[in-house]
Structures are given as C-alpha cells and as structure tokens.
Amino acid sequence: MTAEPLALRIDGVSKAYPNRGLALAPTTIEVRRGEFVSLVGPSGCGKSTLLGMAAGLLAPDSGTVEAMGQRVGGPGRERAIVFQDAALMPWLNVRHNVEYGLRAQRVPKAERRTRVAEALEMVHLDRVADRHPHELSGGMRQRVAIARALVLRPEILLMDEPFSALDAQTRTVLQDELQRIWLETRPAVVFVTHNLMEAAFLSDTVYLLSAGPGRIVRRYEVTVPRPREESDPRLVDIRQDMLDRLRSEVNAAAGRGDPDLAPADALAA
Amino acid sequence: MTTNTADGGAPGAAGASRAARGARRVAMLAVRKLWFIALILVVWWLVTALGLVPAYKLPSPGDVLGALENAIRERELLGALWDTLLRLVTGWAIGVACAVALGLLTGAVPFLEDGIRPVLAGLQAVPTIAFLPLAILWFGFNATAVLVITAFGTFKPMALATYGAIHQVPPTLKMAGRAMGARGLFYQRTLVLPAIVPSLVTGLKLSWSFAWRSLMAAEIIVSGTTGLGGVLELGREINAIDIVMAVILIILVVGILFEQLVFARLERWVNRRWGLVGAR
Ligand SMILES: Nc1ncnc2c1ncn2[C@@H]1O[C@H](COP(=O)(O)OP(=O)(O)OP(=O)(O)O)[C@@H](O)[C@H]1O
Numbered sequence: 001m002t003a004e005p006l007a008l009r010i011d012g013v014s015k016a017y018p019n020r021g022l023a024l025a026p027t028t029i030e031v032r033r034g035e036f037v038s039l040v041g042p043s044g045c046g047k048s049t050l051l052g053m054a055a056g057l058l059a060p061d062s063g064t065v066e067a068m069g070q071r072v073g074g075p076g077r078e079r080a081i082v083f084q085d086a087a088l089m090p091w092l093n094v095r096h097n098v099e100y101g102l103r104a105q106r107v108p109k110a111e112r113r114t115r116v117a118e119a120l121e122m123v124h125l126d127r128v129a130d131r132h133p134h135e136l137s138g139g140m141r142q143r144v145a146i147a148r149a150l151v152l153r154p155e156i157l158l159m160d161e162p163f164s165a166l167d168a169q170t171r172t173v174l175q176d177e178l179q180r181i182w183l184e185t186r187p188a189v190v191f192v193t194h195n196l197m198e199a200a201f202l203s204d205t206v207y208l209l210s211a212g213p214g215r216i217v218r219r220y221e222v223t224v225p226r227p228r229e230e231s232d233p234r235l236v237d238i239r240q241d242m243l244d245r246l247r248s249e250v251n252a253a254a255g256r257g258d259p260d261l262a263p264a265d266a267l268a269a
Numbered sequence: 270m271t272t273n274t275a276d277g278g279a280p281g282a283a284g285a286s287r288a289a290r291g292a293r294r295v296a297m298l299a300v301r302k303l304w305f306i307a308l309i310l311v312v313w314w315l316v317t318a319l320g321l322v323p324a325y326k327l328p329s330p331g332d333v334l335g336a337l338e339n340a341i342r343e344r345e346l347l348g349a350l351w352d353t354l355l356r357l358v359t360g361w362a363i364g365v366a367c368a369v370a371l372g373l374l375t376g377a378v379p380f381l382e383d384g385i386r387p388v389l390a391g392l393q394a395v396p397t398i399a400f401l402p403l404a405i406l407w408f409g410f411n412a413t414a415v416l417v418i419t420a421f422g423t424f425k426p427m428a429l430a431t432y433g434a435i436h437q438v439p440p441t442l443k444m445a446g447r448a449m450g451a452r453g454l455f456y457q458r459t460l461v462l463p464a465i466v467p468s469l470v471t472g473l474k475l476s477w478s479f480a481w482r483s484l485m486a487a488e489i490i491v492s493g494t495t496g497l498g499g500v501l502e503l504g505r506e507i508n509a510i511d512i513v514m515a516v517i518l519i520i521l522v523v524g525i526l527f528e529q530l531v532f533a534r535l536e537r538w539v540n541r542r543w544g545l546v547g548a549r
C-alpha cells in the first residue's frame with residue numbers, strides 16, 4: 001500500500017437514482033490525512049451525491065468508501081458534514097445545536113460544555129450562544145453549522161457548498177476563517193463549491209467533474225504556500241484554467257441538450 | 270412606551286393616564302372580539318321578543334339564562350360540566366399520546382407505515398360513534414366506554430396528522446441528525462418529535478374538536494353517566510328546550526375559552542420558539 005495514510009478512499013463509486021439514469025459515473029478519489037480537497041463541476045453533476053455517499057447517508061450502487069481505513073456503511077464518528085442550508089434545529093439555541101452531536105454520541109456533560117465553548121469560540125459565536133437560529137444572520141447560521149461539525153473533532157470534514165447562500169463579503173470572511181481553522185485543527189476536508197476562486201484559494205487538490213453523469217475530468221494540485229491571498233497570480237491562473245475547462249464541459253453538454261445545465265457564463269462567478 | 274416623568278411632581282397623573290390608556294386598549298380588544306356575539310344575541314332577542322318563532326322551539330335569551338341559573342342551582346350543572354371536561358381532557362390526552370407514539374414508532378419504518386396508514390385513513394370515514402356498541406360490549410354501559418370512545422375519536426385524526434407531520438420534516442435536518450450519530454429512540458425523541466411540533470399543533474386542534482364530538486354523542490347514548498351529554502338527553506326527555514340551549518351555550522363558551530386561552534397561546538409559543546414566519 002501507499003506510504004501516506006489515507007483519510008478517505010472513494011473507490012469506483014457510482015450512483016443512479018430511480019428513473020433518472022446515472023447521476024455519478026464510477027469515481028475514484030483519495031484524500032490524504034489533513035488534505036484539503038475541493039470538488040467543482042456543473043450543477044447536477046453528482047457532487048452532493050458523492051458527498052452523501054462519503055458521509056454514509058446514501059448507499060453507492062457500485063464501489064466502496066473507506067474512512068480512516070474502515071469500510072463505510074453509515075455515518076461514523078470520524079466524519080462530520082456541513083450542508084448548504086445549515087440545517088440547524090430551529091427549536092434549539094446555538095449552544096444546544098452545537099451540543100447535539102455530542103449528546104447523540106453520549107459524551108459526558110462536563111466534557112460537552114468545554115468542547116462546545118471551544119467550538120463556539122473558534123467560529124466567533126460565543127456571544128450569541130443563547131440565541132435561536134432564526135435570530136441569526138445567514139453567515140452566523142453557517143458558522144453554527146461549522147461549529148456543530150468541528151465540535152465532533154472529525155478527522156474528515158465534508159462540506160457541501162457551505163458558503164453558497166452567502167453574500168460576497170461574508171463569504172470572504174468565512175473562507176479566511178475556514179482556512180485558519182483548518183490550519184489549526186487539520187482535518188481532511190472534502191469541499192464542494194461552485195466558486196472556482198474559492199476552490200483554488202482553499203485547496204491542496206481540486207477535482208473537476210464533468211457534466212452529469214459526473215466523472216473526474218481533471219485534477220489540480222495547488223502548491224501555493226499558506227496563508228494565501230485571493231489575489232495571488234498563481235491562484236488566478238489556476239482559476240482561469242478551471243474556468244476554460246468547465247466552459248467546454250458545459251458547452252459540450254449543452255450540445256447534447258442536457259436540460260439540467262446552466263449557460264456557461266453562469267460559471268464565471 | 271416612555272412616560273413623561275420629567276415633571277416629577279405628578280407621578281400619579283402619569284400613572285392615571287397610563288391606566289386610562291390601558292383601559293381603552295382592553296375596551297378596544299373587547300369590541301373587536303365580542304361584536305359578533307353581541308349581534309347574534311340582539312338578533313336572537315328580537316326574533317323571540319317579536320314572537321316570530323314560538324317559545325317551545327326557540328326560547329328567549331332571558332329564558333335560557335334563567336334555565337342556566339336554575340340548572341346550575343338545582344341540577345348540578347357545574348358538576349356535570351366538570352365531569353365532562355375531565356373526561357374530555359383525559360380522553361383527548363390519551364388519544365393524542367397514543368397517536369403520536371404510534372406515528373413516531375411506525376413512521377420510522379416504511380413497512381409498518383405502509384400497512385397501518387391505509388387502515389387509519391379508512392377508519393376516518395367510519396364515525397367514531399359507530400364503535401360505541403362495541404365499546405359497551407367490551408367495557409360495559411358506563412363511563413369507561415365513553416372515555417375509550419373519546420380517546421379513539423381523538424386518536425384517528427391525530428395519528429394521520431402525525432404521519433403527515435413526519436413527512437414534512439426537511440430531509441437535510443434528518444440527514445444532519447443521522448450524520449451526527451443520532452439513532453433509534455434518541456433520534457425520534459430529540460429530532461423527529463420536536464421537528465413535527467409546529468405541524469402537530471393543527472392536529473391537536475382538529476383532534477380536540479373530534480374528541481368533543483365523540484364524547485357528546487357517547488354521553489347522550491350512555492345514559493346514567495354524569496356529564497353534559499346526560500343533561501342534554503334529560504332536557505330532551507322532559508321537553509325543556511331552554512336547558513338544551515343552555516348546555517349548547519356552555520359548550521360554545523368552553524370552546525371559545527379553550528381556543529383563546531390554550532390553543533392560541535400554544536400556537537404563539539410554538540411560532541416564537543420554532544422561529545416560524547408570521548410569529549408575533
Ligand atoms: N433524491 C434524488 N432523487 C432523484 N434524483 C436525484 C436525487 N438527488 C439528486 N438527483 C439527481 O442526480 C443528479 C446529481 O445530483 P446532485 O445533487 O448530486 O448534483 P450536484 O452536483 O450536487 O448539483 P448542484 O451543484 O446543483 O448542487 C441530478 O441530475 C439530480 O437531478
């Protein structure tokens with residue numbers, strides 16, 4: 001086997017939904033421990049599907065997923081997931097939302113308290129701990145969702161477009177925070193995004209997926225040292241290259257008359 | 270909101286004007302909530318005072334009030350009301366608890382729900398009171414049979430409401446819970462149950478009215494049980510339409526009070542806690 005220990009090994013995994021045809025063609029991705037990996041690709045190419053299978057929330061039709069050397073058959077303690085729409089529990093305040101997973105995993109009360117406080121501090125939410133989700137801004141809610149995952153101290157953090165519902169400023173702030181937190185805690189991350197700059201800025205490795213059914217068309221290694229600046233010319237170059245590839249992907253798909261896809265210009269965001 | 274206390278010499282005046290404003294607000298509220306009831310009373314009174322309908326078919330408001338007073342004094346109407354309310358709340362609570370428990374336990378397993386749900390939906394078409402003879406054969410011609418019928422009348426709509434609510438829980442919320450390691454009873458108790466509370470409130474109101482229906486029907490038939498239904502039946506036997514009207518009035522007032530004091534508050538609290546739009 002390889003000398004480098006893997007956090008996540010997605011091996012020939014594919015998925016079809018009933019009456020929808022193939023959503024994701026057999027795909028293989030390896031994520032090293034502590035590596036930051038992004039998945040980008042046209043809408044509907046199966047990114048969320050792939051992440052759902054890595055999380056153990058969806059069963060693959062073919063192939064296997066291994067997390068920290070163990071075959072994945074469902075959710076597990078070494079993995080945590082952040083969804084696009086935060087998916088917080090509206091009846092619980094911020095503190096209890098963050099505490100929920102620890103309760104589910106039967107962590108003793110005293111330890112729960114210190115870990116929740118620590119996680120809230122990490123995302124700068126300690127001052128709104130007693131508020132309910134509807135009393136928070138979209139950016140704050142997304143921070144809660146991140147804190148709720150971090151508090152579980154996952155070795156693998158799965159993030160499905162966690163910033164896509166946010167305005168540009170909030171997004172930049174949270175990207176910086178995510179980079180800092182990742183440098184501090186060093187989980188392996190699989191990060192799904194539509195934003196190419198975001199992918200280049202945050203990642204060690206970016207996988208570009210084709211239009212549905214998704215398959216990997218290109219792999220980028222981003223070796224720019226951290227902490228990074230978005231204006232770094234090397235990142236700008238990588239983004240441009242990804243954009244060109246994606247354009248041709250989408251145009252090829254449009255030639256096939258795939259109705260699921262947006263016009264190519266929507267990707268320039 | 271801010272009262273003018275700068276002219277420190279007259280705190281009493283400020284207090285008085287605040288009291289006056291408070292009184293005005295209460296009066297406005299009373300007008301808004303009571304005008305329709307007042308209108309009905311006036312029409313009712315006019316119809317009887319002008320002799321448009323004979324008194325043995327529609328007694329005047331005054332007669333009904335007199336009968337009400339009389340019934341409270343001589344026929345222990347308040348005792349009957351108390352017995353009925355107790356039976357109602359107990360039967361309703363049992364029905365609700367069973368329905369929610371069944372919904373949570375079987376809603377989690379498609380195989381169970383698929384089998385049970387059509388039967389429940391079919392039962393919805395059978396009036397609860399049709400089961401009274403069965404309940405009497407099983408439990409006797411007594412208050413237990415009445416209570417069982419009330420609980421069953423509550424259970425049917427509430428169980429369907431629970432299934433409906435479970436299917437409305439957002440999928441990402443369920444996935445988030447499972448991904449964090451919530452399973453089994455913990456998952457049902459801490460995720461599904463609280464998540465369905467807002468939609469359950471509607472079911473609670475609906476099943477409350479079903480509980481009233483089945484309870485009244487059962488009380489009227491199972492004579493000998495104390496309660497408003499018994500008083501209604503007695504009123505019919507002795508041709509005392511004013512007593513019958515008085516009981517109907519009591520049920521109406523209880524209904525309004527419960528709606529205003531219990532359900533409206535519950536709804537407000539849920540809307541605030543669950544952060545639903547339109548919360549006040
Ligand atoms: N539960 C489902 N049932 C049926 N089809 C589905 C389901 N979920 C996804 N699909 C289909 O599978 C394909 C891939 O969906 P998926 O959500 O994984 O795409 P995605 O890459 O995450 O898209 P986006 O970037 O828009 O989030 C799409 O064509 C979608 O319509």
Ligand SMILES: [Mg+2]
Pocket residue numbers: 047048049160
């Ligand atoms: Mg998606």
